[in-house]
Amino acid sequence: MSAPEIVRVRDTCNVWVIRRGEVGVCIDFGSGAVLDRLDELGLAGISDVLVTHYHRDGIQGLARAAEAGARIWVPPFEQELVTRAGERWSRARVANDYELRQARFSLLESVPSARTVAEYRHEDYGGVELLALPTPGHTMGSVSYLGDLDGRRVAFSGDLVYAAGKVWSLAATQWSYSGVEGQASTILSCGMLARRGPDVLLPAHGEPMENPAAALAETSRRLGALMELRRGQAEPWDLERWLDDPWEPVLPHLLRNRTSVATSYALLSATGAALLIDWGYDLWTGWELGAERAWTRPLLESIGALERNHGIERVEAVVTTHYHDDHVAGIPLLRETHGTEVWAPANVAPVLERPELHDLPCLWFDPIPVDRVLDLGAAVSWNEYELTAHPLPGHTLYAAAIELEVDGRRVLATGDQQGGGSAGVKPDILNYQYRNRFRIDDYVASAALYERLRPELIVSGHWPPRQVTDDYLAELTRDGARLARLHRDLLPLDEIDLGAEGFGARIAPYRSHAASGASVELEVEVLNPFARAESAAVTLALPDGWSSEPPAREVALEPHGTGLARFRVTVGGPVRRVAIAADVTVGDVPFGQQAEALVSVT
Numbered sequence: 001m002s003a004p005e006i007v008r009v010r011d012t013c014n015v016w017v018i019r020r021g022e023v024g025v026c027i028d029f030g031s032g033a034v035l036d037r038l039d040e041l042g043l044a045g046i047s048d049v050l051v052t053h054y055h056r057d058g059i060q061g062l063a064r065a066a067e068a069g070a071r072i073w074v075p076p077f078e079q080e081l082v083t084r085a086g087e088r089w090s091r092a093r094v095a096n097d098y099e100l101r102q103a104r105f106s107l108l109e110s111v112p113s114a115r116t117v118a119e120y121r122h123e124d125y126g127g128v129e130l131l132a133l134p135t136p137g138h139t140m141g142s143v144s145y146l147g148d149l150d151g152r153r154v155a156f157s158g159d160l161v162y163a164a165g166k167v168w169s170l171a172a173t174q175w176s177y178s179g180v181e182g183q184a185s186t187i188l189s190c191g192m193l194a195r196r197g198p199d200v201l202l203p204a205h206g207e208p209m210e211n212p213a214a215a216l217a218e219t220s221r222r223l224g225a226l227m228e229l230r231r232g233q234a235e236p237w238d239l240e241r242w243l244d245d246p247w248e249p250v251l252p253h254l255l256r257n258r259t260s261v262a263t264s265y266a267l268l269s270a271t272g273a274a275l276l277i278d279w280g281y282d283l284w285t286g287w288e289l290g291a292e293r294a295w296t297r298p299l300l301e302s303i304g305a306l307e308r309n310h311g312i313e314r315v316e317a318v319v320t321t322h323y324h325d326d327h328v329a330g331i332p333l334l335r336e337t338h339g340t341e342v343w344a345p346a347n348v349a350p351v352l353e354r355p356e357l358h359d360l361p362c363l364w365f366d367p368i369p370v371d372r373v374l375d376l377g378a379a380v381s382w383n384e385y386e387l388t389a390h391p392l393p394g395h396t397l398y399a400a401a402i403e404l405e406v407d408g409r410r411v412l413a414t415g416d417q418q419g420g421g422s423a424g425v426k427p428d429i430l431n432y433q434y435r436n437r438f439r440i441d442d443y444v445a446s447a448a449l450y451e452r453l454r455p456e457l458i459v460s461g462h463w464p465p466r467q468v469t470d471d472y473l474a475e476l477t478r479d480g481a482r483l484a485r486l487h488r489d490l491l492p493l494d495e496i497d498l499g500a501e502g503f504g505a506r507i508a509p510y511r512s513h514a515a516s517g518a519s520v521e522l523e524v525e526v527l528n529p530f531a532r533a534e535s536a537a538v539t540l541a542l543p544d545g546w547s548s549e550p551p552a553r554e555v556a557l558e559p560h561g562t563g564l565a566r567f568r569v570t571v572g573g574p575v576r577r578v579a580i581a582a583d584v585t586v587g588d589v590p591f592g593q594q595a596e597a598l599v600s601v602t
Helices: 033-041 062-067 076-083 085-090 181-195 212-231 239-244 301-310 331-338 349-353 442-453 470-490
Strands: 006-010 014-020 023-027 045-050 071-074 122-125 128-134 143-149 152-158 200-203 247-251 254-257 265-268 273-277 314-319 341-345 372-374 379-382 385-391 400-406 409-413 457-459 505-508 511-514 519-527 534-541 547-549 552-557 562-570 576-586 589-601
Touching: 006 033, 014 033, 014 200, 023 033, 033 045, 045 062, 045 128, 062 071, 071 076, 076 085, 128 181, 181 212, 181 239, 200 212, 239 301, 247 301, 247 457, 254 301, 265 301, 314 331, 331 341, 341 349, 385 442, 400 442, 409 442, 442 470, 505 576, 511 519, 519 534, 519 552, 519 576, 519 589, 534 562, 552 562
Parallel strands: 023 045, 045 071, 152 200, 273 314, 314 341, 341 372, 409 457, 505 589, 511 589
Antiparallel strands: 006 014, 014 023, 122 128, 128 143, 143 152, 247 254, 254 265, 265 273, 379 385, 385 400, 400 409, 505 519, 519 562, 534 552, 534 576, 547 562, 576 589
């Protein structure tokens, strides 16, 4: 390497050391042998270690770095693979294991002091300014670091590429059984890195690459050929187009992202601003949803194309249709990097901001701050447009339809309420999920809303835009009524009405943390399933050594009404996650343990 600022230490990987006076900043750390060579390198110590990805060959010596007082920086979506590595081994699955993502190539012991780098942003690390760029492929959470060093744009690219046309591991790019998600992501990451114009690539394995554009392009070409052979499709994915032109017009001022899941839309203003409807997983190559954080990663690459191709100077706001992770996962990153405001309907905002309260599927890992809560049914202005959020229960209770007029057309964004059919012509599913708090008449209500609003165009989260006809609205009305009727036919509602979900109680918060000996406040919501007033008796089923105050509650309930029973629970040990339950009797009918909640003892 010609740049005097950078030295390579050959270890279990290439450890790149950037000199800053008498201290060094390391990219990856290998076994930690660099600490044994400080005198040789003319350094007094290592101030910072920046990790490109979690694999052991690159970071097995991190504990030594921590002991030596170095600050450790890791990719944000792989932090738990470093800071909680020991815990992960205790629960690792070995029987009937279909996991292919090389999770077992992680650290054997935790390094709890690791902090996260700020993706898409330049930061100072021990006197070295670097940009952390997401480059998934070798692992889903991988990052590359770019900086201007000794007059050149240098990219520390981890294991994204080994050499021109070569990768360090093909097995690492197989994220699912028979899948090609990691290979497709590598191709996209090669394109993203090439766009940043590095003059040299410094890989974690292999030699420096002095012609990055050619090296990245050849790697993409070969991977594309391999990927298409496995996929067996006549029409290859146009991944280059995904990077160059990810947005396709629905209307002149309403764009649809062809790369994202769930589908995001961009509303374009004459002011040079954009408003997004949902922002989940950009550049989604097919990895399974619902996995843990390390395997569930949002990106922002398509945002740049709004400026490049559509003259957009800023993304001012993002509006959510509902709380599911594939619709909101990228919003925190968008908010942090672009200053984008988060707008959420009044029935969605509480779930985004306090996910731990709820027993719901598809929750994002962290709270998402909401900058503006949209009152349901009230129009709000954004530049030359007006938007109105309407309650849209069905797919989930916590959802809204976003009404707006674009280019003279009445448009309704409906999230995942319904979709499918042939080329978006005929509906074939009412997309309800019971755990999403589905109620029997929800699709009756949504059909009535559509009939009242009379949209000309519906845009949804997973299906093509749909031109709305009278026949389509009539079919939704019939399907909603039939769905409700079938539920009433199938459930014993005249005797015991526990609704479509079939449960008579819930505990909030669903997830809480407390030290042993401390207490947590829990609230049990109880449903009266009878058409007569009743009293409910509620107790908590607790582990040995735990107690509640009071031990039991009596709650008066109106016919088919709900009531609350509040408890203070004193937590026992040892350190673990504990499930507790609410045992409910309504009148003289015992319903047993109708609800549970999780308490993590710390």
